[in-house]
Amino acid sequence: MAQHRDSARESILTAFQELLLDTSGSGASLDAVARAAGVTKGGLLYHFGSRDGLETALIDRLETLAAAEYERMRAAPQGAAAYYVSLAEYVNSPLDRATLAGGALARGNPRARAVIVEMRRRYFGILNDDLRDPDLARATMLLTDGLYYDATTIGEPFEHELDIPAFLARLTPRAVS
Missing domain, CATH: 1.10.10 (Arc Repressor Mutant, subunit A)
Known part of the structure; x- marks a missing residue:
C-alpha cells in the first residue's frame, strides 16, 4: 500500500x-x-x-536531483566542464524538467528562487574547481546556456558545429595537461 x-x-x-x-x-x-x-x-x-505543500515537494525534488547531478559532474571521467557542456542526456531529463518548473515557481516563491540561484553557484564552483579559472568557468556556463537555448528552442543544437572537447582543450590547456 x-x-x-x-x-x-x-x-x-x-x-x-x-x-x-x-x-x-x-x-x-x-x-x-x-x-x-x-x-x-x-x-x-x-x-x-495545499498548494504550498506541492511547491515544497517540487523544490525538494529539484534539490535531490541537483545533488545527484553535482556528484555526476565531479566524477565525470571527461572532466566537469566537458560533462556540463554535453547536453545529450540533460535536455528533457527529470532534472531539466524540475529545473524549469522550479524556475516558474521562482517568480513568486523565495525558496524556489534561492534553490535555482544555489544551483548556478554550485555548478560554477564545480566548473571552477575543474578549470581552475573563474572566467573560464563562467564562459563555460554561458556557452552551455547558449547550446541549451538552441537545443530547446529550435530543437537542434549547434553542437555539431563545435568540437566541444577540442574547444575546451584550447581554452583550458593547464586544466587538461
Whole structure:
C-alpha cells in the first residue's frame, strides 16, 4: 500500500510540474493538478495538504536531483566542464524538467528562487574547481546556456558545429595537461 501512496504522490507531483511548464504556472491550480494526475482534489490534498505543500515537494525534488547531478559532474571521467557542456542526456531529463518548473515557481516563491540561484553557484564552483579559472568557468556556463537555448528552442543544437572537447582543450590547456 505504501508503494501505491508513493506512486500516487509522484504522479501528482509530476502533474504539477508539467502543468507549471505547460501553462507558465497560471494553469497549475489544485483542481487542474488533480485532473491531470487522475486523482480527486481530496486525494491531492491527502498527499500534499495545499498548494504550498506541492511547491515544497517540487523544490525538494529539484534539490535531490541537483545533488545527484553535482556528484555526476565531479566524477565525470571527461572532466566537469566537458560533462556540463554535453547536453545529450540533460535536455528533457527529470532534472531539466524540475529545473524549469522550479524556475516558474521562482517568480513568486523565495525558496524556489534561492534553490535555482544555489544551483548556478554550485555548478560554477564545480566548473571552477575543474578549470581552475573563474572566467573560464563562467564562459563555460554561458556557452552551455547558449547550446541549451538552441537545443530547446529550435530543437537542434549547434553542437555539431563545435568540437566541444577540442574547444575546451584550447581554452583550458593547464586544466587538461
